[in-house]
Amino acid sequence: MxxxxxxxxxxxxxxxxxxxxxxxxxxxxxxxxxxxxxxxxxxxxxxxxxxxxxxxxxxxxxxxxxxxxxxxxxxxxxxxxxxxxxxxxxxxxxxIGEASFHAVSLVAHSFCVVTTLSRSAPVIEDNILRYGFSHRCRRVFATDIPVLELDNPASGAFEKISDLIRRSIDMGAEGVALGCAGMAEFAQGLQREHGIPVVDGVTxxxxxxxxxxxxxxxxxxxxxxxxxxxxxxxxxx
Amino acid sequence: MxxxxxxxxxxxxxxxxxxxxxxxxxxxxxxxxxxxxxxxxxxxxxxxxxxxxxxxxxxxxxxxxxxxxxxxxxxxxxxxxxxxxxxxxxxxxxxIGEASFHAVSLVAHSFCVVTTLSRSAPVIEDNILRYGFSHRCRRVFATDIPVLELDNPASGAFEKISDLIRRSIDMGAEGVALGCAGMAEFAQGLQREHGIPVVDGVTxxxxxxxxxxxxxxxxxxxxxxxxxxxxxxxxxx
Amino acid sequence: MxxxxxxxxxxxxxxxxxxxxxxxxxxxxxxxxxxxxxxxxxxxxxxxxxxxxxxxxxxxxxxxxxxxxxxxxxxxxxxxxxxxxxxxxxxxxxxIGEASFHAVSLVAHSFCVVTTLSRSAPVIEDNILRYGFSHRCRRVFATDIPVLELDNPASGAFEKISDLIRRSIDMGAEGVALGCAGMAEFAQGLQREHGIPVVDGVTxxxxxxxxxxxxxxxxxxxxxxxxxxxxxxxxxx
Amino acid sequence: MxxxxxxxxxxxxxxxxxxxxxxxxxxxxxxxxxxxxxxxxxxxxxxxxxxxxxxxxxxxxxxxxxxxxxxxxxxxxxxxxxxxxxxxxxxxxxxIGEASFHAVSLVAHSFCVVTTLSRSAPVIEDNILRYGFSHRCRRVFATDIPVLELDNPASGAFEKISDLIRRSIDMGAEGVALGCAGMAEFAQGLQREHGIPVVDGVTxxxxxxxxxxxxxxxxxxxxxxxxxxxxxxxxxx
Amino acid sequence: MxxxxxxxxxxxxxxxxxxxxxxxxxxxxxxxxxxxxxxxxxxxxxxxxxxxxxxxxxxxxxxxxxxxxxxxxxxxxxxxxxxxxxxxxxxxxxxIGEASFHAVSLVAHSFCVVTTLSRSAPVIEDNILRYGFSHRCRRVFATDIPVLELDNPASGAFEKISDLIRRSIDMGAEGVALGCAGMAEFAQGLQREHGIPVVDGVTxxxxxxxxxxxxxxxxxxxxxxxxxxxxxxxxxx
Amino acid sequence: MxxxxxxxxxxxxxxxxxxxxxxxxxxxxxxxxxxxxxxxxxxxxxxxxxxxxxxxxxxxxxxxxxxxxxxxxxxxxxxxxxxxxxxxxxxxxxxIGEASFHAVSLVAHSFCVVTTLSRSAPVIEDNILRYGFSHRCRRVFATDIPVLELDNPASGAFEKISDLIRRSIDMGAEGVALGCAGMAEFAQGLQREHGIPVVDGVTxxxxxxxxxxxxxxxxxxxxxxxxxxxxxxxxxx
Missing domain, CATH: 3.40.50.12500 (Rossmann fold)
Known part of the structure; x- marks a missing residue:
């Protein structure tokens, strides 16, 4: 294939x-x-x-x-x-957006999304509405780290995403979808750190x-x- | 202005x-x-x-x-x-799509949309969902007349739209939104014929x-x- | 006209x-x-x-x-x-309530309402539900300033509304609807102060x-x- | 009491x-x-x-x-x-409207409403939306018999309601709410005739x-x- | 009976x-x-x-x-x-779950639920969705007191529930449903303390x-x- | 694996x-x-x-x-x-129910379900509501062929399902989910016959x-x- x-x-x-x-x-x-x-x-x-x-x-x-x-x-x-x-x-x-929503909803009753810029959050919220996951998604968070800074260690992307996952858990989210293709490599590390499913849409x-x-x-x-x-x-x- | x-x-x-x-x-x-x-x-x-x-x-x-x-x-x-x-x-x-939904909902408690091709209906339905009018819209009908045939009298566009307005009224729709900019000139005639508001999005x-x-x-x-x-x-x- | x-x-x-x-x-x-x-x-x-x-x-x-x-x-x-x-x-x-929701949704992806008394908020929420804007409205805030005190400078109405607009922006609202006809004259000043659309329903x-x-x-x-x-x-x- | x-x-x-x-x-x-x-x-x-x-x-x-x-x-x-x-x-x-929706939803997974005039149906639909029963209600039917004609045998009210209950059952409704206080006395007879719950809001x-x-x-x-x-x-x- | x-x-x-x-x-x-x-x-x-x-x-x-x-x-x-x-x-x-939602919605425009364990909250939320009360329910809170500890005074159940009712009121809830049959005997005391309807599903x-x-x-x-x-x-x- | x-x-x-x-x-x-x-x-x-x-x-x-x-x-x-x-x-x-809804929504904008008994349809509808696919699913049809008769050629199951797929297409459904594990072997044949995606939940x-x-x-x-x-x-x- x-x-x-x-x-x-x-x-x-x-x-x-x-x-x-x-x-x-x-x-x-x-x-x-x-x-x-x-x-x-x-x-x-x-x-x-x-x-x-x-x-x-x-x-x-x-x-x-x-x-x-x-x-x-x-x-x-x-x-x-x-x-x-x-x-x-x-x-x-x-x-990959829809993929992550389908996947996370199979392993978590409710979830949050952690994306890059605030301006992208409403785009994602619109998609979530159209796909039908609004009642499963507690919130779409933004790190406000630009896409091309994600793999720059100086951006502190991993830590900022990790902070927002902590807030997601506090809100009762049972899983998280990472809201950018550029976050794929963080998924497994974040999952280990937080003990809840962290979904990367690419995979x-x-x-x-x-x-x-x-x-x-x-x-x-x-x-x-x-x-x-x-x-x-x-x-x- | x-x-x-x-x-x-x-x-x-x-x-x-x-x-x-x-x-x-x-x-x-x-x-x-x-x-x-x-x-x-x-x-x-x-x-x-x-x-x-x-x-x-x-x-x-x-x-x-x-x-x-x-x-x-x-x-x-x-x-x-x-x-x-x-x-x-x-x-x-x-x-003009959103404009017609806002306008028709001010003069009709429920409405139908009459558009051109069937393949466009789901695009319109998605928009109606995102804008919030799903519960006001009874159905999106398609005439299956191509956009560029609308002003060709041989297409029978006015009559086909009129038929679908009749079906809309039978379904309880109190108004209709015409689902293509190319239908603008039909609005007043259809409104006179059917006695319910017929909204053109351009105007x-x-x-x-x-x-x-x-x-x-x-x-x-x-x-x-x-x-x-x-x-x-x-x-x- | x-x-x-x-x-x-x-x-x-x-x-x-x-x-x-x-x-x-x-x-x-x-x-x-x-x-x-x-x-x-x-x-x-x-x-x-x-x-x-x-x-x-x-x-x-x-x-x-x-x-x-x-x-x-x-x-x-x-x-x-x-x-x-x-x-x-x-x-x-x-x-004027519906007018403000239609207008604000054309210039803001999500909005808050700032109204007078808390007891009016559920009335407004019910209307927002019936009109279809629930997913666009983040929250209906109340200043708890009575309607007839709005134009009494001693009520501090402008400042209280302004505070709630600040909270609205913190919640991600891109616009605000002023929830009382008596707030019409505040709209332009609030819009200048906060840099987001502030809609008065009367206009x-x-x-x-x-x-x-x-x-x-x-x-x-x-x-x-x-x-x-x-x-x-x-x-x- | x-x-x-x-x-x-x-x-x-x-x-x-x-x-x-x-x-x-x-x-x-x-x-x-x-x-x-x-x-x-x-x-x-x-x-x-x-x-x-x-x-x-x-x-x-x-x-x-x-x-x-x-x-x-x-x-x-x-x-x-x-x-x-x-x-x-x-x-x-x-x-009595809300009462009938609460009651019927306890004995029927989905229901229809049979009311008097067509112009009342949207009022009822709005209430059903606000109360939360939209997904349980398949349709609000109207007999178009005026309220004050219901107890006039010449109006054929019982038969017309009965016909619409038949259509409700065909649509998969498991129960019916009678949409007017003036229909209360028909409830038990209709229930016997159709073998599904027929709810009168007064009781x-x-x-x-x-x-x-x-x-x-x-x-x-x-x-x-x-x-x-x-x-x-x-x-x- | x-x-x-x-x-x-x-x-x-x-x-x-x-x-x-x-x-x-x-x-x-x-x-x-x-x-x-x-x-x-x-x-x-x-x-x-x-x-x-x-x-x-x-x-x-x-x-x-x-x-x-x-x-x-x-x-x-x-x-x-x-x-x-x-x-x-x-x-x-x-x-008794559905009973409490029907009852509280008759005396309170919006409500919160206070239940026992966090893991039960999503079960209740799913039911609220299916029954149609999602827009009336502001939040399902959990005390995280196990069911069988509710009547053990050492668990502090009454006080913890009372605290969450206070938070519910702060969120604008006009009533509360107690989310466990084992809380039935607290209802009247909590209602007196907080001055809003507190519904027990058993009754x-x-x-x-x-x-x-x-x-x-x-x-x-x-x-x-x-x-x-x-x-x-x-x-x- | x-x-x-x-x-x-x-x-x-x-x-x-x-x-x-x-x-x-x-x-x-x-x-x-x-x-x-x-x-x-x-x-x-x-x-x-x-x-x-x-x-x-x-x-x-x-x-x-x-x-x-x-x-x-x-x-x-x-x-x-x-x-x-x-x-x-x-x-x-x-x-397998959720699996089929996730799968069909990736290849069809709207879909119908064809299941066995009428009494199962509301169970499926409840699930579709909880999972979020209500606006994508046009209708849940029942063949009223019992589960254990599906593989009995005398039941005419293939033909009855095929008829309901035809009705689904008439309603605008772009795909179909087969609503029983016992229908798995029909999926490919039905897909060939109707030219739209026919999803079996098992696979x-x-x-x-x-x-x-x-x-x-x-x-x-x-x-x-x-x-x-x-x-x-x-x-x-």
Missing amino acids: RIAIINPNTTASMTGRIAAAAAAVASPGTDILGRQPAVGPEAIEGPFDGALSVLGLLKEIAAAEVEGVDAHIVACFDDTGLDAARAMTAKPVVG AAVGLAEMLVRCRLSTSKSGVWAQPTRPYVLERF | RIAIINPNTTASMTGRIAAAAAAVASPGTDILGRQPAVGPEAIEGPFDGALSVLGLLKEIAAAEVEGVDAHIVACFDDTGLDAARAMTAKPVVG AAVGLAEMLVRCRLSTSKSGVWAQPTRPYVLERF | RIAIINPNTTASMTGRIAAAAAAVASPGTDILGRQPAVGPEAIEGPFDGALSVLGLLKEIAAAEVEGVDAHIVACFDDTGLDAARAMTAKPVVG AAVGLAEMLVRCRLSTSKSGVWAQPTRPYVLERF | RIAIINPNTTASMTGRIAAAAAAVASPGTDILGRQPAVGPEAIEGPFDGALSVLGLLKEIAAAEVEGVDAHIVACFDDTGLDAARAMTAKPVVG AAVGLAEMLVRCRLSTSKSGVWAQPTRPYVLERF | RIAIINPNTTASMTGRIAAAAAAVASPGTDILGRQPAVGPEAIEGPFDGALSVLGLLKEIAAAEVEGVDAHIVACFDDTGLDAARAMTAKPVVG AAVGLAEMLVRCRLSTSKSGVWAQPTRPYVLERF | RIAIINPNTTASMTGRIAAAAAAVASPGTDILGRQPAVGPEAIEGPFDGALSVLGLLKEIAAAEVEGVDAHIVACFDDTGLDAARAMTAKPVVG AAVGLAEMLVRCRLSTSKSGVWAQPTRPYVLERF
Whole structure:
């Protein structure tokens, strides 16, 4: 099985870390293809960056389709462009935001999200509402550490996330979803420290994509994700 | 007061009709500037087209900012790119989808939406959920007439919409929202025929934009619609 | 265009201030008619006062109908008697509570309400639930300053409201709705002080009423707001 | 124990039938006092009639307080004036609409309501939303038989209600609430005919009022139902 | 009238106190039969205990049916086994958890729950969601005093509950539901101390059961609570 | 990896088919252990059967813990006993009902469920509400074919399910979840016939369990699923 995991921002080092995290949990025989757009924002911090990243993301989806992958993962916690991506392919497409909500709700009755910037929290809250997890999510916290500072030890990201997990536990949350692809490598350490499930969406999405492929489930083409009515026009952009 | 109304698709005749409908309801002293992207889909039929239209839409928002408008209207019923547009400006930005839901709920206890393609209905339903009108909306109907066929008399658009309004009334709906900017010119005729409020989002959005400007309300910059963290990069695309 | 704005309490000075706030935002050519009942509570503080004010309110609606207005505004934040008022006329009727929720949700992703007495908060919360804004409203705060003390500088109303706006911002609210017609004159000052949208329902309602009139939308008579089955009996009371 | 059951309309024969239905289910030692306003609508058909009935209803609440009752019942299915009535007394006050929803949900997983006029259905739906039973109620049906025709055999009320119960069962409803005090006497016959619980709100309200009195529970005065801030002014009206 | 009140745990002293509390509020002519399983957990603290108690509970329901009672009460605040119990009988079956939510919502616009262990709070929250009271319940608090310590004065139960009622009032709750059958005897004292309604589910359930019996309402057999398809197999366990 | 899949009913042939379906989708290196209780109902048709099956299910969970499995699956679509099972182990436990809702929502914007008996539909609806998928699920249909007749060709199960899938598509559902473990073998055929995703919960649960194990996520012990307070007492039953 081949799964394309597309980082919709253009920061190559982040793509590398995302692909490594994905590969570490893939089952035997699954290949992970890390991809990123050639052009677009270096990081997705809020809906403006999100919108600017979509065209590049869709071009990578199109390229991965040509390569013949079995499933796609959109590796931005805001699930940016997810509906448009699904319209382009009958292969399963999983967003890492939705993946983390599905996963955490299987091991925790209620959860919190810890994300990067405050401006992203409402984007995540909107998604949680649309997906149906509002009553399971106690709060979306922001560290206000920029995405590209997460792997800079000077940012104190691990400690700040850890503090917010402590507050989540105080609020009764039984689990936590880390709200950025760039936090993937913190998950296991945080889980050990706090003794509750700490979900990284990248790894959860790999598992969900494998599940869909093995169950031979493909994206429904009968409704909102139907094949576009006009021929592909991505090359015009 | 100057209001830019941006048709996110590239069909100039549709932009003209939208701007005319807007101008017809604008209050004395309000100028309507009809705009459209140079590049993008000719019509927005589903989330793929919606995603492809956003970059062009945002460039028009940027251009209108330079022109010094007082408010922007996004004239696609899916409210495509609305969050990203709001992040670019402190001026009010109103989507015609949301405008129609706000307007119809002031004159009808429950309503239906009549839109173009079935694939757009879930996009609209998602928006209705996020905005909070799910319990007021009985159903989103689709005529399955393509956007660009609406003004072709051979499409029978008026009659098909009228049939679905009849079904809406049978379901207890007290009003109807027309789910496409291209249906604006049908509103008054349908209203006369059926005797219930039939809301066109274009005209409703003009009124809402004027209301926000007169009340000196501007888009909050304290949260999700904060100014983007990176310098404008639209020209890079 | 002529809009009747009816203060459902009997405090004439408050009616004057409401009408002045309304006139200040009306578009050219719109006349504002400030009205109030001859008999009823001096202020509406909770559901008992609200109930007692309705008969007087409805008599003013009837009188304004005779005067030939184009729309009515009910200028109590609890939207007291709104459904009954709508049943009496095909003209649009807008409540200032609902107006403020519609307006603030167009410029703020989430908001708080700051009202007068604690006992009014649940009335407002019930309305917010019925209108669909529960997930957008973080909290309804009360200053516990009585309605008629708002314009008494000794009450410290501006400062207390300002404190609660600060708490609203701490909770992540991107905007605030002022929960009493008597707070209209504070809105612009509070907005300048806090840098987020602060919505006054009186002015928002004027804009919404103008929008409905210009779009030729009238109150649906096909359902809950149908013409009463018995001849008007207001004069019997 | 003494329970005042107040029919908010002025049709004495209906008050008599309501009081008789109530007395038939009261426990030993409970006295039922049937009351009605001196002035007001003869029937409550929609929110306009509802608003006009409130003042008379509140005067009856005040009178019953003087008589020293232990609890009050508001015998209109729309629960007209319920919040205002609760503000006047620390005694329990139960509406027959809410009573029927509480009762039916204890014996049926889902239910339908069968009421009189279509214009009343949205009033009931709003109440069901506020009380929390929306997901349990499949539909509010209307017979479109006026309230005062219910006991006229020529109206065919029993048969029409019976037809709508049949449709309710087809929709999967496990129980039915009869949506008008004037339907009380049909409940047992309909229940026998259809073999599912058919709840009359009048009798349910008596049981709930008795329950509250026996449990020594009184209306909370700490919030929305606090004692009015101004001295009783009912006599001024 | 004869009502069986079944304590699903095996602690006889608790059954005695529950039955006494029930008898104290029963109306003249109502007999309360306190029952408990022969085998099962001594206390129900979380879903594991809850599951283990169900078989014993159902056997007591079956025995009470043979005795010819008119209604059953399940006296565990988690409403453990309630759906299964209802499937066994056409008699009304009332859970004390649901009873307390119905009762408190009639006398308080919003409420908190104060229960025993933190692990039980999510069980209660799930029930509140299913019953429809989520928007009325501000929070489910836990004292973290085990069920069987409640009547041990050394546990300080009354004071700890009282503290949490104080916090509930600070949060705007107008009433409180005590979240364990073992707290029944504290209700009146707490109500006197705090001046807001404090509901005990045991007594509320007695009132609701009497109401259902007097209104001749029985458990619907047309849906989820239909008679089991296989002959009773309880004796096989 | 070893996953125990526990059929909570006692029909061995059904356990065999469930285990075979599970094994067919398991990834390389995953062993499926099919298990069933020694005592309990032969099929789970409604909440009474569900309650009777729980004790046997929990004993199998305990036995599988001793065997050292990595995850457990509860193979009843009602997710019977799921919370209790989770309290017994830190290993992931997945219900096939929840699994199918998570899976179908990743490939279909809206879905229907097709289950066996009508009496099971409300159990499933309650679960869907608690899990958060109510707005995604258009309807839960019942074939009214008993569980143990599904694999009897004379029952016409495939055709009846197929008919209801057709109705689901007519209602706009983009996917379907098969609401019984005994329908697993129909999934691929139905999917081919109707061209939309048809999800079987057994196979979806295998994928979810593998995902959780690979991501090293275990059941939270900090809340509702905390280790029981009393020593295991299963052997006492």
